[in-house]
Amino acid sequence: MEDFFSMDDLYDEYDTVILGGGPAGLxxxxxxxxxxxxxxxxxxNFPGGQVALTEQVDNYPGFPEGIMGGDLSMKMYEHAKAFNVQVKNAIPKEFNFDGKYKYIHLENEDITIKTKTIIIATGAKPKHLEVEGENRFLGRGISFCATCDGAFFKDKDVAVIGGGDSAVEEGVYLTKFAKKVYIVHRRDKLRAAKILQERAFQNDKVEFIYNCVVDKVNGENKLESLTLYDRVKNEKKDLKVDGVFVFIGWAA
Structure with a gap:
């Protein structure tokens, strides 16, 4: 993937530039x-977008045995390369849409790209909890990617926030490292696919906490606990954890 990080072979002009290298963009x-x-x-970031952060993909046609998210991402990347698509690691900083051509100025690069058209396929970013203490521990105990950060919590207790496919699947993945995984869901039933639920129910390291939302993230020099609000009992309680993984949806 050396050419992914190199800008030496850029053309003077493109017919189209696509912003975003996930499945849609590729x-x-x-x-x-x-x-x-x-x-x-x-x-x-890297080719494949959010798929690259998924440990196992079981519902993509053509792979009856499933495929690792990183492997699927690389296949998409290689497929695009086979059709002479250039895929580059870069962040646009400024755009100029005046005139026949569009110009894209790149961040941290003295490079301007000229193109006839631009396709926006930038996907979404994870939603935050928006509670007290969250910003303080972003990247220091709070993560949105189990594949990226799970190994940092070996033999520790972690909480996964959410009840959908991502939360349950990543919660099970985290049991490879963590001593205990609490899946905290605001409702009394999970929304994840049944097959994912069954995997979680059968894992002794996973414990579910229903009808609760995060009220506050606590800690001094490191994340130490969550204050949970029980929506049914109308009371608060603390949950001691070393890390928090948030999977409560995506925002465009």
Whole structure:
């Protein structure tokens, strides 16, 4: 993937530049390139987007045994490359839409890209808890990516916030490292797919806390606990954990 990080082979002009290298962006790039369009994809993190952060993908057609998220991302990346799509690690800083051509100025690079069209496929970013103490511990105990940060919590207690597919799947994944995984959900039933629920129910390291939301994140020099509000009992209680993984949805 050396060329992903190199800007040495950029063209003077493109037919289309796609912002975002997730499944949507790479698919658009393949279609554009097959139509003989000179195509560039700009991705700020790594090819595949959120898929790359998923441990196991079981519901993508063509892989009856499932496939690792990182492996699926690389296949998408290689597929695009096979059609001469350029995929680059870069962050746009400024845009100029005046005139026939569009110009994209890149962050941390003295490079301006000229293109006829731009396709926006930037996906979404994870929603935050928006509670007291959260900002203080972002990246210091609070994470939005179990695949990225799970190994930092070996033999520790962690909380996963959410009750959907991502929360339950990543909660089970975290049991590879953590001593205990609490899945905190605001309702009395999970929303995750039944097959994911069954995996979690059968894992002795997973404990569910229902009808609760996070009221506050506590700690001095490190994250030490969560204050949970029980929506049914109308009372608060503290949960001692070393880390928190938040999976409560995405915002565009």
């Amino acid at each position: 698919t658009a790039a393949i279609y554009a390139s097959r139509d003989m369009m000179k195509t560039l994809v700009l991705e700020k």
